[in-house]
Amino acid sequence: MNKNNGKIVSVNGNMISVEFEGDILQNEVAFAVCGDKKLKAEVIKIEGNIAFLQVFEYTKGIKVGAEVAFSGNMLSVQLGPGLLGQVYDGLQNPLPELAKEFGYFLPVGIERSAIDMKKKWTFNPIAKKGEKVKAGNVLGYVKEGLFKHNIMVPFYLQGEYEIQDIASPNDYNCEDIIAKIKDEKGKTIDLTMVFEWPVKMPIKAYDEKLSPKETMVTKQRLIDSFFPVSKGGTFCIPGPFGAGKTVLQQLISRHAQVDIVIIAACGERAGEVVETLKEFPELIDPKTGKSLMERTIIICNTSSMPVAARESSVYTGCTLAEYYRQMGLDVLLLADSTSRWAQAMREISGRLEEIPGEEAFPAYLESRIAQFYERAGVVKLLNGEKGSLTIGGTVSPAGGNFEEPVTQATLKVVGAFLGLSRDRANARKFPSIDPLESWSRYKSFINEEIAEDAKNIMVKGDGVDQMMKVVGEEGTSMDDFIVYLKAEFIDSVYLQQNGFDSVDAASSSQRQEYVFAKLYKDILKKEFSFKEKEDARTFFYSLRQAFINWNYKEMGSDLFKTQEKKIDDLLQEKGK
């Protein structure tokens, strides 16, 4: 495709319109000249010979009449070994590299390669000379940290190819040619370990998409037991500010039982990203014994970074996640927050003077959100292996009101809704997921019927609580009062979890099954009788204290057993 040039005719915030000749692509990348710098931009609308571009940098100093060079390519990311453990901005520039080179501030109009092209990897061929291959087939692999990183036939190649030559086992860098393939017309294509893929296109080089069935354990009791998320599923966490969205996401990113976690910090506070940046390398993943950073990629476009790059940051994260899914791995993408992404769309839409929808969000908001979450899923790969991509997004509804467009559009497409409540957060009940409002369409490892039964007790308990506010404790029957105490009990010993305690922060599926069975059989389903309400309260409070202490003991340890004994003793004493 020919590369074109154009001239800027107008500037409005981060949007420029450009007069061009010849042919250009929708979503093509272009570079606008601004003084001695070149600002990266993306075509978002074409009208006759005028193209509208969103600029990924601040447009201060840009002039009408300045040159714009179109690149001929859509906005793409580099895929290849060396992505894990990296910290990128929304356009996949490595931030620590930029810091080394440019100091404290983010430079304008600078691009750096996402992958260290000179780093050597030991390539092990799998495919043989003469074999027929197509996009997504595995040519060989390199060892990237903990994982076998498959080197695949680039996803953009269409049709069938014959391998003419493949490199022997040895060390290669990302610029070395590791295979030569021939297309049907006999044209030879050289392949390296790295190739590019446009971020806004889902990667589809797999056999088929399956339905998500296996639970993705997050080690958060409230989620796993009551509102589980499946591998390959989608979930959203809406909540007002201060309700603990980010803390919950951090906990999930640490403890989720998946191979790779990709965190897209989209338009949120830089301070929170810094915490992840500085703490993850120090934290040890109990499953692998290595630092958490080795399974993590961070895409970071904080709220003060340019808005257009914020829009692309979720796509960048999603594309990297899909790439690792192609290797048969379980990947989790966490986007914090999708509302900022939607706001970025709204800003651009406003500048394009499109007819606004609700709260000035563009009319295509819903379809964009749906397309994004639809990139999740379990897939059967060409070699028969399975890979999954689970997507979780936080939503920051204006005024904490879930009726707003972004929350509603998200609820339509996700499989689990973990709504955070300000009341629970104010009462310091964490995680502050509202157990009465949230829902999930996935299956848990906990028996559905008992979980449902426990939920019913919570609903009833809430009813009694509401009533007691009117009639007081005196006017409540003993039976109702016990239901209320049981509901409170589930909440404080099972739903709430201390994210800052090393043991309680992560509760394995075995532990959850064990504890929940006990909680259900010995306490929830048991009939208790008391003379006075005060006795009932005292009993449940001491039981609660014993149970909470039990939560802090490592499962299987002696302390765990002693504490369990204490609970049994309390129950037995009451049973007498």
Next chain:
Amino acid sequence: MKKVCTKIVNIVGNVLTVQAEGVAYEELAEVSTSMGRSLAQVIRLDKDRVYLQAFQGSRGISTGDEVKFLGHPMQVGFSSNLLGRIFNGSGEPIDGGPAITENLIEIGGPSPNPATRVIPSQMIRTNIPMIDVFNTLVESQKLPIFSSSGEPYNELLARIALQAEVDMIILGGIGLKYDQYIYFKETLEEGGALSRTIFFMHTASDPIVEGLMVPDMCLAVAENFALQGKRVLVLLSDMTNFADALKEIAITMEQVPSNRGYPGDLYSQLAARYEKAVDFDGAGSITILAVTTMPGDDVTHPVPDNTGYITEGQFYLKGGRIEPFGSLSRLKQQVNKDTREDHRAIMDGMLQLYAQYNETEEKRAMGFRMSQWDQKLLKYGQLFEKTMMDLKVNISLEKALDEGWQILAQCFEPEQTSFRSELINKFWPKAK
């Protein structure tokens, strides 16, 4: 070569349109009118049309007035001579002193690279117990003071300016009432803090768009001092006026409003300012405290709502006191583990009891019978409000913690509180 044009095509609201070529986006221009000269900034370019936002407003501007483009964006002088000086919203001195023309820096510079930030770790002492003990202010934190109009938020800011343990203070007024400006000036002068303070004052009588530059100027100056290793505290009052000025310009430019007339980029605009709060690895820091008045005392109003999503917590000012429950300092955990061993326990324990007091107070107001325990709580709540919450209280953190134990001992037996026994043995006041 500076471009000059002498024909103003449109004047709409505070936005002027002229015909010119080769003008850069966000470039500054000078408009000469019969009333004097004023500054304007390019906010949109459309072919040869240039849209300018006139800082002094458009009143009295003639279509024949001269517009001279200065060839650079908004700048502010930066040197240590700035200390003790007072400037207006355009960066011109209003204290009678000379203009600062050397070492000009651009305002609204690029964002710091997240990879160069460090996790904040220094407490800023203010000697206000509701801050120091319960919601500790941390270096590089950004915190709004949510308040309804009529609350003593400027008094609170002035006290923090006087007492905060920092190297220097930059005070930005946006739409500040003139008497409040005088109040700030006099209070800081009396307290002897004027020499470590820089003022950028935009008062309510100045044209509203001029206030738009104030946060950027404050923060650009702060950033340069921070890079020199200074610990800078930036105080802004009131960011709701800033948001209203944004709204006014957006409506004049016929932008589609998103929520209650505010532009869709309100979040990004506010974040671009608040995110300047930073702790540089190997240099100084910027801490931001900004008053955000809540129209109608409504925290879901777009300005406080967007602010809450950006900042690291908030102080609620209600009834002349910092409300302990809505207020939150997200960073306090980073510092309150290293102050004194009883700090966290006092913070949590006293608030839990105060929450119980509130419930009891509600019951009492509804006429329920008060038990002995309720009586204790009532006594406790009143003491707590008097010795801790009153904004006049001016004591160090350690003193405040000691006071806390005193209050507890006056009202309760040790076992009625939920404190760990080691702490009780060490800190519970012995009966005389």
